[in-house]
Amino acid sequence: MVAVSTWARATGAALALLLAALLLYASPSRAEPAASAALAQQRGKAVTQVVLGIFSYARWPSEPAPLRLCLIGPTEYADDLIKGTEQNSGKPLQTRRLLADDPQTAGACDAVYIGKLDRGQRERLFHALSGRPVLSISEADDPCTVGSLFCLRVSDEQVTFEVNLDSVARSGVRIHPSVLQLSRRRAVQP
């Protein structure tokens, strides 16, 4: 297990949880200030950069053309990502949203961006994906111990990520070592 849980990260995660809870349970009719909207947009851009960065360092057993990215479940920062049609390398990118228990998920996606799912949905999803070369990225709230290859940690300053090496090894998708190094270093960062 690579995922390192420190007190600092735990606090970070708790804060994120709190924020998410606030956002969820706060009445949507209440208009957010403009600054908050801009912040959300910035986060979305950062998430896009990190996700496309991870794709650029990933190698599938057979090069998918186009790369099919599926967004599963309710996502928070994927608004920018879903507009994308091109990878960093200039190759085509196909993005679509799927429902949590969509049966074609395993066959139709090369990568999945996982939003907020409940425990059962997650288990079913990873069960369907197991043994397939699918690059999975969790958006939030994932301790990154089981399931996702990458788990994002979104904050105002930076979007960071962790890597679950066991999942990477099982998935069959090869990840460039420099990304692994980057993630490990990030893990000790607050």
Added chain:
Amino acid sequence: MIRSARRDRRPTLRAVLGRGHLGVALLAVGLAGLCVTLLGVLALRVYANQNLHLIARSINYTVEAAVVFDDSAAANESLALIAANEGVADAKVFNNEGELLAHWQRPEDGVLAPLERSLASSFLVEPVHMPILHQQQQVGHIEVTGQGRSVLRFLLSGLTGILLCMLLSAWVASHWSRRLFGDIIRPLRNLASVAHAARRERSFDRRVPETHIAELNELGNDFNALLDELENWQNHLRSENATLAHLASHDSLTGLPNRAFFEGRLSRTLRTAERHQEYLALLFIDCDHFKQINDSQGHAVGDEVLVTVAARVRAQLREHDLVARLGGDEFAVLLTPLQSCEDAQRIAEKIVASMKLPIALNDGTSISASLSVGIACYPDDGHDPASLLNAADAAMYQAKRARRGQWHVAHTESSAADFEKRS
């Protein structure tokens, strides 16, 4: 003033050669050193720039992922990891938007820091800009400024090495040139000393030794040949001189010394006798009737008679006695050393007696001749050559007057009695 002083003291060959060699050696070594230094500096510049590019490239690879994920902390860490261990003074990483993602700067330390900086800025093509590529797309760029320390160290050590090499070359060159001087100057010195000896001491027997330099050897051989000729010429002159001197002091017919020689010897012997209180005697000899022989039998016979007389008189004398032909048929004998005047009389008697045997002539006939002898003794009959000669001459005429073929002692006070008795 310096010029005139220099003209007075001419430089030696060694000095001239040495100065020339030194100049050539310094020029050659200096030029070589300059060329090597220039080439070395150029090569160093090329390599230093290549090295800086290499460093930039490795920074590039290391920070690539961090730039892709726009991770400033990771980029700073990677940058520091490489830059701190390499000759980098300043390194910056920019993302595609031109924002500074990571920056590393070497802390200024050491007294040489300003020198290093100025050297780096003048020596290296910098800063080095290099795009960061990820999947053929530019994701950012880096800017690297080199540090002059390694260049400076290399430059200094290289210059030291070149300097040492130059010193070594100069030393070896001077050593060789000194050997060369020896080879050139030794034969010349030999030549000069032989020439000097020949001029000053007239010693023509010395010869210039052989040397292994062809030109100098040839010069030495020619000089030796010249010395051979000079020596021959000198010997020839000496023998010629000796012959001439003999001719000048001797009579050519009889081979006896002439009057001048005899008088010279007489005065010298008188001085010696005076100093040592010795006796000596002077005999004046004249051939009786020589004029008649000459007139009747011819000059050839007269000459034969004179030669025979000379030989017979010579035969009666001791080793140190001297007989000379004064001229015509007159002979003189100097007897020295002598115990007493009586010894002179005894010798005179022998001389007169030696003529009793007729003289055999070349034509088979023979002729009789007699001698009249006058004796003068030193110190009894005179103290100087003139008085002695006069006394002997007078005594000889007395003898001739009395009876030819006789001897007579000079008429002096001391010998008067003796004279009476004899006559």
